[in-house]
Amino acid sequence: MRIDVVTVFPDYLAPLQLSLLGKAQEAGRLEAHVHDLRAFTTDRHRSVDDTPYGGGAGMVMTPGPWGAALDAVLAQGPEGARPRLVVPSPAGRVFTQDVAAEYAADPWLVFACGRYEGIDARVLEDARSRYDVDELSIGDYVLFGGEVAVLVVVEAVGRLLPGVLGNAESLAEESHTGGLLEAPTWTKPAQWRGLGVPDVLVSGDHARIARWRRDESLRRTASTRPDLLARLDVDGLDRADLAV
Numbered sequence: 001m002r003i004d005v006v007t008v009f010p011d012y013l014a015p016l017q018l019s020l021l022g023k024a025q026e027a028g029r030l031e032a033h034v035h036d037l038r039a040f041t042t043d044r045h046r047s048v049d050d051t052p053y054g055g056g057a058g059m060v061m062t063p064g065p066w067g068a069a070l071d072a073v074l075a076q077g078p079e080g081a082r083p084r085l086v087v088p089s090p091a092g093r094v095f096t097q098d099v100a101a102e103y104a105a106d107p108w109l110v111f112a113c114g115r116y117e118g119i120d121a122r123v124l125e126d127a128r129s130r131y132d133v134d135e136l137s138i139g140d141y142v143l144f145g146g147e148v149a150v151l152v153v154v155e156a157v158g159r160l161l162p163g164v165l166g167n168a169e170s171l172a173e174e175s176h177t178g179g180l181l182e183a184p185t186w187t188k189p190a191q192w193r194g195l196g197v198p199d200v201l202v203s204g205d206h207a208r209i210a211r212w213r214r215d216e217s218l219r220r221t222a223s224t225r226p227d228l229l230a231r232l233d234v235d236g237l238d239r240a241d242l243a244v
């Protein structure tokens, strides 16, 4: 997978070089390019924003540098390719594990990181002729800009790429895969500050352990995220059993 990120704060994306995402790049599983939007400005002040038409608080990012940046990114990719352009925004569709899985199947993701009060609407309108544009929100709160959202999305998507996560089995058991929260976990020592480990987990009975973890997962989901449970048609689930 190739990802390109256009931003006025390239240093915000430095974490992409760390940990498993950094290793994925070294292994050639992920190719990340960060572009400074100001490199595509033409005035001596290298300006990227201006006052909003119709009035209102704050500033809006001007279309010129964005158009040039998105043209340049496209020119660096394969002839005729039509990448997905992901535009983080408070007004975007909510990013979920299902969206991460959708993105993980894309060969090329381009991220446009807005700042101020957002990007001139014509940038996305113009981009739709050569990108699949997707406005995306990582949650119902307001950030300063799109960079943090890109880090969230790239980490969630990167984990799903083949070979990036050492233990791919864990993907099947973790929260939001299959729509439930994962069960609590324990490791050594067997006793810690007077607290032990559930007997079933040291029973060696793997079928019983799997059933116990499933029950704990259902109980935790019913208690913490009943909204997730409502969406699921869990086989043989007796919701009365989950009264918590």
Ligand SMILES: N#Cc1c(-c2ccc3ccn(Cc4ccc(CN5CCOCC5)cc4)c3c2)n[nH]c1N
Binding pocket: 056, 088, 089, 090, 092, 113, 114, 115, 116, 117, 118, 119, 136, 137, 138, 139, 140, 141, 142, 143, 144, 145, 146, 149
């Ligand atoms: N993903 C994600 C995000 C973002 C996000 C993503 C990208 C940008 C680019 C700029 N900002 C700041 C910003 C602040 C306020 C507003 C609203 N105003 C717009 C003008 O009319 C009045 C209302 C918009 C933009 C961003 C925020 N926030 N929360 C998420 N989950």
